[in-house]
Amino acid sequence: MSWQTRINEAVAARKQAAAFRVRQPNEGGSARFLTQNERRYLNFSGNDYLGLSQNRDVIAAWQQGAEKYGVGSGGSGHVTGYSLAHAGFEQQLADWQGYPRALLFISGFAANQAILAALMQAEDRVLADKLSHASLLEAAAHAPSQLRRFHHNQPDSLQRLLEKPVSGETLVVTEGVFSMDGDAAPLAELHNLSKTHGSWLMVDDAHGVGVTGEEGRGSCWQQGVRPELLVVTFGKAFGCSGAAVLCDDATADYLLQFARHLIYSTTMPAAQVCALQAALARVRQDDDLRDKLAANIARFRAGAAGLPYQLTGSQTAIQPVIVGENQPALDLASALRERGLWISAIRPPTVPPGSARLRITLTAAHEPEDIDFLLESLHGCSH
Numbered sequence: 001m002s003w004q005t006r007i008n009e010a011v012a013a014r015k016q017a018a019a020f021r022v023r024q025p026n027e028g029g030s031a032r033f034l035t036q037n038e039r040r041y042l043n044f045s046g047n048d049y050l051g052l053s054q055n056r057d058v059i060a061a062w063q064q065g066a067e068k069y070g071v072g073s074g075g076s077g078h079v080t081g082y083s084l085a086h087a088g089f090e091q092q093l094a095d096w097q098g099y100p101r102a103l104l105f106i107s108g109f110a111a112n113q114a115i116l117a118a119l120m121q122a123e124d125r126v127l128a129d130k131l132s133h134a135s136l137l138e139a140a141a142h143a144p145s146q147l148r149r150f151h152h153n154q155p156d157s158l159q160r161l162l163e164k165p166v167s168g169e170t171l172v173v174t175e176g177v178f179s180m181d182g183d184a185a186p187l188a189e190l191h192n193l194s195k196t197h198g199s200w201l202m203v204d205d206a207h208g209v210g211v212t213g214e215e216g217r218g219s220c221w222q223q224g225v226r227p228e229l230l231v232v233t234f235g236k237a238f239g240c241s242g243a244a245v246l247c248d249d250a251t252a253d254y255l256l257q258f259a260r261h262l263i264y265s266t267t268m269p270a271a272q273v274c275a276l277q278a279a280l281a282r283v284r285q286d287d288d289l290r291d292k293l294a295a296n297i298a299r300f301r302a303g304a305a306g307l308p309y310q311l312t313g314s315q316t317a318i319q320p321v322i323v324g325e326n327q328p329a330l331d332l333a334s335a336l337r338e339r340g341l342w343i344s345a346i347r348p349p350t351v352p353p354g355s356a357r358l359r360i361t362l363t364a365a366h367e368p369e370d371i372d373f374l375l376e377s378l379h380g381c382s383h
Contacts (some may be wrong), residue, residue, distance in 0.1 A: 018330055029237065030043075032048075032367075040340070041340050042370055043372070044360050044362070048236070049210065049293060049361070050211070050237050050239075051239070052239030055278075056150070062272065064274060065270055065271030066271040068274075069270035070381065073266055076262075077262065078256075084260045085274055096217065097218075097232070099228065100247075100249045102244045103247075104268065105242065105245065106261075106266075106267065107241065107242060108135065108243040110261040111231050112231060113138070114262055116143050118224065118258040118260070120145035121168060121169075122145065122168075123166070124166070125146040125165055125169075126171050127350065130149040132149075133175060136204060145246040148161050155212065158193055158216070158252065159193055159340050169200070170198075170279055171199065175206070176205035176208035176209070176212075176301075177208040178207070179206065179321060180320065180346065181318070182207075184316065185203070201225075202229035202230075202231070205220060207316065208237075208263060209232040210238055228251070230247070231244070234276055238280070239274070241268075242272065283320070289364040296362045296364070297316070297362055299372075304370070308382050317361055319360040320346075320357045322355055323356050323357055324355070326347045326348070329345040329356035333358060334359075339380075343360055344358070345357070
């Protein structure tokens with residue numbers, strides 16, 4: 001088989017299964033509205049949960065940072081890319097989350113990959129929630145250690161795996177809020193089990209930080225847990241991009257020596273860090289934004305109860321509407337698009353087979369009338 005034949009057959013198979021992914025350029029994809037081909041849509045697919053991508057203070061901070069530092073970092077943080085802005089923001093994050101150290105990464109995907117690649121050795125094992133993000137599962141699969149997955153949000157399943165002997169170390173991996181189902185992990189139970197068996201817990205709280213907990217500290221804070229490794233990302237509630245790993249001093253020093261994603265990647269621009277500092281200030285202060293988001297979630301769930309589709313038990317900004325098969329999910333998304341609603345159909349392999357869905361995301365930027373129109377359209381398209 002030639003390269004071209006292999007590629008053509010793989011693409012054709014995706015198209016045949018109604019699983020072919022297409023990028024669609026738009027204007028303002030993180031805001032309440034986005035525009036494509038001169039038509040404006042209400043956006044229910046973005047992860048900008050607090051609307052901070054459009055916040056004037058955050059935008060101004062980025063502009064001022066660009067004036068001071070320029071628009072690029074110029075290199076890895078180990079060479080010239082690590083500025084006073086980076087150092088200051090890492091300390092702010094550590095203080096906010098109650099950890100000794102924070103390390104900035106270019107993305108949450110890079111942070112997750114870097115941790116597992118740097119820490120895991122052949123005699124070790126990763127025990128990951130079955131629905132953990134692709135960046136976690138892929139990194140664990142590629143690491144030299146053993147990977148075992150426990151049933152989603154089931155501590156008993158984790159316990160059975162922890163009770164099996166291992167010659168090396170064990171890292172338990174989960175998300176705080178799961179990106180496709182929107183449900184929260186039982187972090188206190190998982191952490192207690194991990195500690196009992198001498199293991200570490202790693203939590204990716206991309207979809208919880210900024211939204212839950214006091215001052216938006218996230219899922220772990222909300223549940224009274226401080227995992228050994230906490231990953232927070234800035235592409236959701238912070239309205240920007242990038243990520244950080246929170247950990248103790250020794251682990252931070254270790255990652256600075258061995259995390260190749262950190263050592264060999266150009267670091268995020270200092271101007272972006274200035275924007276993140278402004279976003280963190282807003283996250284810590286803006287309980288009114290979290291209250292508005294909570295009201296939008298409650299309004300949606302109350303109105304969606306009569307839909308002929310399966311809803312998950314999510315109480316978060318992620319509200320999946322499970323359609324089932326791929327083509328009906330695409331058809332529903334298309335019908336909603338005709339009504340002026342931008343909602344993406346999520347299909348396997350991102351989600352399990354037979355669980356194609358509309359991944360509806362709600363934000364503090366949405367108004368009550370937006371939620372009502374969404375509900376009216378969902379009910380209208382389901383008949």
